[in-house]
Amino acid sequence: xxxxxxxxxxxxxxxxxxxxxxxxxxxxxxxxxxxxxxxxxxxxxxxxxxxxxxxxxxxxxxxxxxxxxxxxxxxxxxxxxxxxxxxxxxxxxxxxxxxxxxxxxxxxxxxxxxxxxxxxxxxxxxxxxxxxxxxxxxxxxxxxxxxxxxxxxxxxxxxxxxxxxxxxxxx
Ligand code: RP5
Numbered sequence: 001x002x003x004x005x006x007x008x009x010x011x012x013x014x015x016x017x018x019x020x021x022x023x024x025x026x027x028x029x030x031x032x033x034x035x036x037x038x039x040x041x042x043x044x045x046x047x048x049x050x051x052x053x054x055x056x057x058x059x060x061x062x063x064x065x066x067x068x069x070x071x072x073x074x075x076x077x078x079x080x081x082x083x084x085x086x087x088x089x090x091x092x093x094x095x096x097x098x099x100x101x102x103x104x105x106x107x108x109x110x111x112x113x114x115x116x117x118x119x120x121x122x123x124x125x126x127x128x129x130x131x132x133x134x135x136x137x138x139x140x141x142x143x144x145x146x147x148x149x150x151x152x153x154x155x156x157x158x159x160x161x162x163x164x165x166x167x168x169x170x171x
Contacts, residue, residue, distance in 0.1 A: 003057030006033040006129045009047065009076060011066035013037055015089050019065055021119070022087075022126035029130050029143040040071040047072065051079045061129040064112070065122070067091045070102040073112045083132055085125045088117035 006026060008019060019035070026033045038047035054062060062082055064073030067089030077084040086103035090096035096117035104114040113128060115121040127144075134141035 003054070003059050004032040004034040005058070005060045005133055006031060006063060006126070007050075007054055007059045007061075008033060008035040008063045008065060009050065009072060010035065010037050011039045011041075011064075011070070011072045011089075015065045015067065018087065018089050018119075019063075019122035019125075021123035022063070023122075025123050025126040025147075026130070029126075029140060029147060031126075031130055031133065031140060031143075038072075040066070040075040041069070044075070047075060048079050051076045054080060055082055060133050061085065063087060063125045063129060064103075065089060065125075066103070067096060067099045068093075068102075070099040073103050073114075074106055074110065077106065077110045077112050083129075084112050085128055086112040086114045087121045087125045088114065089121075090117050 008022075010016065010019070016035075023033065023035070036050060038050060040047055051062065059082060062076050062080065063085045064076045065087040066072040068091050070088060073084055073086030088096050088099035088103045091099055100114070100117040103112055106112050115125050115128075127147075130140055130144055134144050
């Protein structure tokens with residue numbers, strides 16, 4: 001039961017830059033995580049074995065990150081009843097429309113919560129994982145509330161700054 005709360009699985013190390021914001025968010029919320037590289041196509045057996053053992057290892061949420069054919073999150077969801085979040089990595093084809101559709105268009109019965117194929121995808125995956133964990137963990141729920149309040153304060157600071165600078169006639 002000593003595994004991380006969130007297990008990230010990436011189809012390639014080239015996907016790493018797309019999850020940096022998500023890893024930072026989990027650290028800020030003090031939620032444990034582990035990142036692994038396994039591909040639905042290149043190392044299918046290792047990927048499946050890791051997912052199949054995740055619940056017994058104490059993992060609460062799985063995040064699959066992949067681009068292009070992007071079967072990884074769906075394969076993960078097929079081998080566990082834990083919640084699976086998919087992060088489509090932008091590709092050369094229409095900015096990642098292929099990744100987005102591949103991950104989001106799951107058949108009935110095997111859900112994957114699909115994030116955007118944009119720079120927010122990795123971060124939002126982490127925050128959705130935190131919300132799922134926060135359902136039964138008041139400490140995480142409290143940390144999320146603080147996170148939201150910090151975000152709102154940041155917007156208010158920017159509003160005040162832009163208002164002071166972009167005003168005509170100025171005071
Ligand atoms: C996918 O193929 C990976 O998730 C990655 O987004 C994409 C390209 O992988 P590399 O060729 O850079 O290893 O499986």
